[in-house]
Amino acid sequence: MPELPEVETIVRELNSAIRGRRIDTVRIFRADALGDMKPRAFRNKLVGHTIQDVERRGKYLIFNLLPVRFMVAHLRMTGKFALTPAIPKPMRHHRVWFGLDNGELLVFQDARCFGTLRIVDALEEAGQLSRLGVDPLTRRFSNPWLAEALGKSRASLKSWLMDQGKIAGLGNIYAAEILFAAQLAPERAADSVDAAEAVRLHRATRKILRKAISKNGTTISDFARVDSKQGEFQNMLKVYGRENEPCTSCRNPIVRIVQQQRSTFYCPQCQR
DNA sequence: AGCGGAACCTGTCGGC
């Protein structure tokens, strides 16, 4: 489901809603997300801990707990966190209930069961995090860094942008929208991008992500915010999901191709 | 290095 702007939206909403809440109960309805950890161990590691705050790294959510401990969550395609008043029975896709000390329930739900919840005592134990590249909203994501990093890879621009080990947080929707904004073709090799084009890509990345966050992300089929309101960025998509529709800039039809088994949408006229 | 393919599991939608 979510890419960086959606995860950022969820993190912000969680912070305003559950910061300082203590986890009193944990109920597990389906344990797929827990990996090797047994449900009982998972529960015992959380109960009695207070949620200090929630942060984002790439597309991962990190719940910082006290006494010190971390729950590292990845929503994959369909994972969601929702906050509700206490309810008697789990809904269809509810996987884990976290009962909070104010009587509310933090619900982890996930139709496809791809999402993951890992508990570690130190973040270094969460190997996935150490493999993440630069977060595009931090100062490390600079023009010179981008130009140099692109020059070291012959991957297509689309794959390069989606490689979490390079830039952390972009997925299929935003990679497409960023390339359209930068007027670069998705099949272009990363190391074919010149200095001026790298500047365009850098600007476009920042611009699209900031805009999407300000719109609370993109709701297409199943992204839901914590409060179940929808994002608004889907109304601003220029190429994603718009095969055969006229390009907003040149009116020629948007084309869909497949790269790395994923759909890529772009305008062959505007993107070179 | 980087790509294609498959796998994880479920739901939805379009075509026949």
Add this chain to the structure above:
DNA sequence: TGCCGACAGGTTCCGC
């Protein structure tokens, strides 16, 4: 209406 294949915003294997 029913069945079947394609597709879905992600990640991580494996093999070439």
